[in-house]
Amino acid sequence: MLLLLLAGCGSDDARLVVSAASSMTGALTACSGDFDAADVRLSFAGSDELAAQIRQGVKPDVYAAANTTLPDELNKEGLLSKPVEFATNELVIAVPKDSEIESVHDLAGDAVKLAIGSESVPIGSYTREVLARLPGPESDAILANVRSNEPDVKGIVGKLTQGAADAGLVYVTDVNAAGDKLRAVELPAELEPDVTYAAGVVKGAKQPDEARDFVDGLSDGACADALAGAGFGAP
Amino acid sequence: MRAFPVLLALALATALSFLTLPVVAIFVDSSPAELIDSLGEPGALDALWLSLRTTAMALAIILLVGTPAAYLLATRSFRGKALVVTLVELPLVLPPAVAGIALLAAVGPSGILGGAVDAAGIELTLQTAGVVVALTFVASPFYIRQAMAAFAAVDRTLLDASRTLGASEARGFRRVMIPAALPGLAAGTALALGRALGEFGATLMFAGSFQGITQTVPLAIYDRFSTNFDSALALSAVLVGISAAILVSVKLVQGSEALGGAPG
Numbered sequence: 040m041l042l043l044l045l046a047g048c049g050s051d052d053a054r055l056v057v058s059a060a061s062s063m064t065g066a067l068t069a070c071s072g073d074f075d076a077a078d079v080r081l082s083f084a085g086s087d088e089l090a091a092q093i094r095q096g097v098k099p100d101v102y103a104a105a106n107t108t109l110p111d112e113l114n115k116e117g118l119l120s121k122p123v124e125f126a127t128n129e130l131v132i133a134v135p136k137d138s139e140i141e142s143v144h145d146l147a148g149d150a151v152k153l154a155i156g157s158e159s160v161p162i163g164s165y166t167r168e169v170l171a172r173l174p175g176p177e178s179d180a181i182l183a184n185v186r187s188n189e190p191d192v193k194g195i196v197g198k199l200t201q202g203a204a205d206a207g208l209v210y211v212t213d214v215n216a217a218g219d220k221l222r223a224v225e226l227p228a229e230l231e232p233d234v235t236y237a238a239g240v241v242k243g244a245k246q247p248d249e250a251r252d253f254v255d256g257l258s259d260g261a262c263a264d265a266l267a268g269a270g271f272g273a274p
Numbered sequence: 275m276r277a278f279p280v281l282l283a284l285a286l287a288t289a290l291s292f293l294t295l296p297v298v299a300i301f302v303d304s305s306p307a308e309l310i311d312s313l314g315e316p317g318a319l320d321a322l323w324l325s326l327r328t329t330a331m332a333l334a335i336i337l338l339v340g341t342p343a344a345y346l347l348a349t350r351s352f353r354g355k356a357l358v359v360t361l362v363e364l365p366l367v368l369p370p371a372v373a374g375i376a377l378l379a380a381v382g383p384s385g386i387l388g389g390a391v392d393a394a395g396i397e398l399t400l401q402t403a404g405v406v407v408a409l410t411f412v413a414s415p416f417y418i419r420q421a422m423a424a425f426a427a428v429d430r431t432l433l434d435a436s437r438t439l440g441a442s443e444a445r446g447f448r449r450v451m452i453p454a455a456l457p458g459l460a461a462g463t464a465l466a467l468g469r470a471l472g473e474f475g476a477t478l479m480f481a482g483s484f485q486g487i488t489q490t491v492p493l494a495i496y497d498r499f500s501t502n503f504d505s506a507l508a509l510s511a512v513l514v515g516i517s518a519a520i521l522v523s524v525k526l527v528q529g530s531e532a533l534g535g536a537p538g
Contacts, residue, residue, distance in 0.1 A: 087500035095503075152400060154482065159501040186400035187482025188489075190496060198482060202383030203399035 053077040055249050058089040060105035061191045065216045070265035077249040085160040085191040100250035103238035106161040110237040122237035125257035127272040128210040132224040140206050147180035154195045154204035157188040165232045166208040172230050212270040304507045312508030320486040321494035329470040332409035336417045344421035366415045374479025404481035409470040417466040424458020457528050464524040
């Protein structure tokens with residue numbers, strides 16, 4: 040009887056569950072209402088966390104990640120359809136509006152407090168990729184300024200807007216979403232990592248057809264427009 | 275056969291299996307050897323050590339301030355006491371995320387007291403001190419509530435007798451009330467300890483997550499969830515072990531009445 044009650048909580052006709060990386064929160068929330076084929080239920084978290092849930096048997100219909108590695112891995116494990124690349128993003132240094140930080144080199148300065156992504160999440164691995172391209176001593180000095188390894192982008196942005204940290208590395212779309220509180224400092228082109236987003240249909244999805252439509256719509260349709268509006272690029 | 279006793283037994287069996295299965299699964303999913311191996315990896319022991327240190331510091335503050343405060347609330351009546359008690363208990367029912375936001379808004383760098391904290395040369399956010407603040411905030415109501423009940427239950431004639439014999443109230447508090455309320459105070463300490471050890475949301479939002487500085491065991495478990503599930507399980511198992519030890523020691527301190535014997 041209890042199981043029936045629990046089952047009742049989850050079963051509704053044509054409800055599409057989309058697990059998406061936190062960085063797409065604004066864009067996908069704005070466009071999912073325009074998806075006619077199903078009632079879209081969005082679940083945002085770190086890409087790695089969502090992938091871990093899928094590996095533990097959680098079955099959303101769509102998985103949209105902030106990289107291509109995790110969808111590729113899930114695909115190899117037979118848990119996800121062939122991933123489709125649908126957007127790109129740009130890594131930037133986010134600083135409070137009135138900050139004096141103007142370049143990546145300023146991050147190595149004394150008393151600069153950094154909040155970056157944890158090594159286990161895509162934003163954190165991209166950040167370490169960028170730092171590894173700097174000369175060793177400079178990279179070490181910047182890493183020594185790290186005061187928090189946050190589990191997702193929201194944590195980094197929150198620490199910056201609350202004044203707890205002086206700078207962090209996030210996606211340019213996160214700086215746009217934070218309104219006028221934060222300013223983006225661009226990275227030199229030679230440091231910029233390739234940030235490509237990919238999505239796929241989860242194997243065993245309850246709504247595979249609608250899920251396929253949703254994934255296609257990320258490259259072409261209302262959601263593609265919303266992503267472009269939020270500052271994402273086309274792959 | 276009468277239906278009601280069967281129904282009662284069924285309800286208990288349902289509750290028991292629902293509540294124990296997830297905890298049992300932590301141990302089934304990981305062998306003791308794996309558990310010990312995972313604890314050897316970098317960060318795991320740091321997290322345990324940090325959790326124990328910050329919890330001990332938070333408890334020291336809670337006991338030092340909370341015991342006299344609870345004594346006052348338990349032994350005096352004054353206008354607005356119900357409101358004061360409610361305010362003190364409020365963090366009990368606050369979601370951890372609300373506690374994190376509230377702490378940032380109050381004593382974070384841009385919070386209402388942020389300037390004063392900074393002027394005093396104190397740094398809380400992204401520092402171990404911030405973890406202690408978060409733990410103290412969420413855990414102290416557990417202690418104060420229990421301590422109030424313990425002091426209120428002490429037979430007042432004991433205290434009055436000590437006063438008649440010429441002891442000051444401070445002496446009566448120290449020599450009569452605290453010993454008499456000790457089992458209740460110990461139970462409150464254990465509850466606060468359990469809550470502090472498990473604190474997650476407020477710590478992450480207010481203090482951040484950095485190995486050895488602010489990454490307590492719950493934060494380390496969350497950090498490992500996606501990349502190293504075995505290690506997350508191992509740390510979880512350690513927390514289950516500590517929490518179970520706390521619960522058992524409370525039951526022992528409270529004596530046979532709490533163990534389900536005859537009503538005392």
